[in-house]
Amino acid sequence: MPTLYDRGQKGRRALALPELTQPEEDLLRHIPEAMRRKSPPRLPEVSQPELVRHYTALSRLNYGVDTGFYPLGSCTMKYNPKLHEDLARLPGFTQLHPLLPEEEVQGALAVLWELSEYLKGIAGLPGVSLQPAAGAHGELTGMFLIKRYFEDRGELPRRHKILLPDSAHGTNPASAAMAGFRVVALPSDRRGLVDLEALKRNLDEEVAGIMLTVPNTLGLFEEDILEITRLVHEAGGLCYFDGANLNAFLGRARPGDMGADIFHFNLHKTFSTPHGGGGPGAGPIAVSAPLLPYLPVPEIVKEGETFRLNYDKPKTIGRVHPYFGNFLVMVRALAYILTLGDAGMREVSAAAVLAANYLRVRLKGTYKLPYDRLCKHEFVLSGEGLAEGIRTLDIAKRLIDYGFHPPTIYFPLIVREALMIEPTETEPKEVLDAFVEAMLKIAEEARTQPELLKGAPQRAPVKRLDEARAARQPVLRYPFPEG
């Protein structure tokens, strides 16, 4: 695919900009000689039609939720309502500078305050910070809170361990490590759940907390959740809940009622804000009462009908975002919550869980289902044993030929050749059935015509790409011709 650098000609322009009223040299004199740019950055030089056609062409090489079924496990690729896109582009939001005085930004503060209140209610927890810009950022903020909590209680450096089930998202151990904790992996038991005996063995006075994903990455609800959080609390630790999978129990259960001390939301998953090709998302956190003093500043408070920013929190961890977090993402999430109301949120979890279980039972005879029990919003198959020499990667690439985005593959790590499937609530049954048909057909092809899988994809803009080469001989920017 040509890049924008391969298009255009020297001297072409895409925009009519104002002219300078004085010679450039006079202006450049304001810059000390040493700091004056000697040669311009090499940027493309294209006309506006070329530019627009280039990016339109690129967009057509992509597959999004608007293109088709996108059952990428743990990512909750649900439909993104169009209304929200327009609301997030209202000038009353986009043209607002975050450093304006409080009284000039009351509408924006109202958005933040209302969303915080709803998120508190959904989490069943008394405090919220909207600052984290993504789920992993929420995790990191949560780890910072745990650290500050124990620092304040004089329990550092003793409490330096974070327990993590071996099924956890990769961001969890990475976040814990970034905050300076040592990660201790907990094995899953035969049910695919936290092994209670292993948990008890590892709970000591060095444990700062546990990070749990509820339901876990196998799509299974931790049935012993109350026991787990009780044990951790008894040992003096705190419970972090990764909220990537909130779609599974939205409107039916609250992390606060399960013993969570910190819970992060992924607004770009559960609350339907678009994933943007890898962000921007938003990862607000909700916290339990003991952690309230440590939340980031500023806090948005309501006094009468007026909103105000409160910086007076002596024990705060400080800021984790230079302003208030990903505001325009929050506008969309607020619109979503208001549209759905309680009933609509309850329907989300019902439909998402029903769709996942439907796919699970339809596929389990053909594909290996390592944990064969009621699942929540997603489930994990194994591509192992389908046919000699066939790997999950081949199945995934063949799905592309059938017009579907493949599931998450090779995760969680505790299932070999994993295929993690999350249909979400927004797919019609016909689409789910078509996906099942494709999966069954692929299983058959694996035995009868394996070359179709090995050679897949055939119906994509490119054939299978060589990832190893990209690591061996990295080409990470445009190779300009010499001279």
Place this chain on the structure above:
Amino acid sequence: MNPYIPHTERDIEAMLRAVGLPDVEALFSDIPEEVRRRFRPLGLPPRDEIWVSRYIAGLAERSTGRRLIPFLGAGLYDHYVPPLVGHILARSEFYTAYTPYQAEISQGTLTWMFEFQTMVCELTGLEVANASMYDGATALSEAVYMARRATGGSTVLVPKSLHPHVREVLATYAWAAGLRLVDVPYDEAGQIQLGEIPADTCALIVQEPNFFGVIEDLSGLKERLGKAFLIVYVNPIALGVLEPPGKFGADVVVGEGQVLGLPLSFGGPLLGLFATRMEHLRRMPGRISGRTVDAEGKEGYVMALQTREQHIRREEATSNICTNSALCALAATVYLGALGPEGLRRIALLSMERAHALAARVFALPGFRPAFRGPFLYEFAVACADAQASVERLRRHGIAVAGPALLRKCGVDNAFLVAVTEKRTPEELELFVRALAGKE
């Protein structure tokens, strides 16, 4: 049923039958009964689209601040955003996709990421850039973490002229990692005065131009630092006219990319820029798109060097970052592609032209003087007897600037900060001067 769920009653019955469950509630039997019993709803009725649309638009209208003329910058700037940027971003093939895990159907995203990385390298004068961080502040914090890993040092030299909010974010990250932040003072010009460098220094941070708008001279800094990192926090528009930090030996260049085609958005989403030298590639956080070939030898792109990342390396990863600011990086790519090298330079020069014209008139008024003597591009600090009163007077005339509270955090008393972009008109400049002079 909520409008985004397509299931009919018949669909639901058919699916329940297949699963072998009597009703939808049975799908949740694995959630402990006690937990389900404790559940409390929000008390929110469902709403129709017209209601939601009006309600949210009402909140948008309620902020009076957008009617103020923004001479307010302080890290985020009111540059012109060409509508074509928004039109490209509205292509739902871009915005409804996720991280390009499946490269063959993500060539659109991976190609523009490759373009973006190239542009960031060109602006900064460095060899490799990632596909974005959340914002400039967290990009800086991660750069410091990287410097610590690379050098083993745990002291970070931080100028008093760094954006105070950026510094506050850095302070949070530094505390958690046990890093020590040591202030670097500024002189009368408003430029850093680098004293002795402590032995365990892992990095010196320089903001370019700094929070006061003053241009820092980067010459000779890296030579003094030795193996400690020179980390430069940039305004990428300024790099249209300023020598790239890579030329001065910067190890990492980070910055706030909002100025590259993104609206102010009440401070988010933003765009973190991150570039470094090839030797530090394997320590760099974030997604990177790399060129490769497909099974038939045709050129294509994939996410390269994923073994640095959390989903592979877990607690050993270079960072926990996963979702970043991809769509904002696309905006920057389209914006820079539309401007080209001449356009970028023009935006910087137009802003300078207006800023210097305004500064000359402001400093000709009795009682107003530059807070610093150092050279500036398009933002400057104004010192006066009662800065707060001046700021209030400007506001009464419909003008916003960055008030004295922020500058006070940097140790500057009784001053306010004025930013002027290419969007400000001669009439607005005139109004500014008259308002400041107290002429009604």
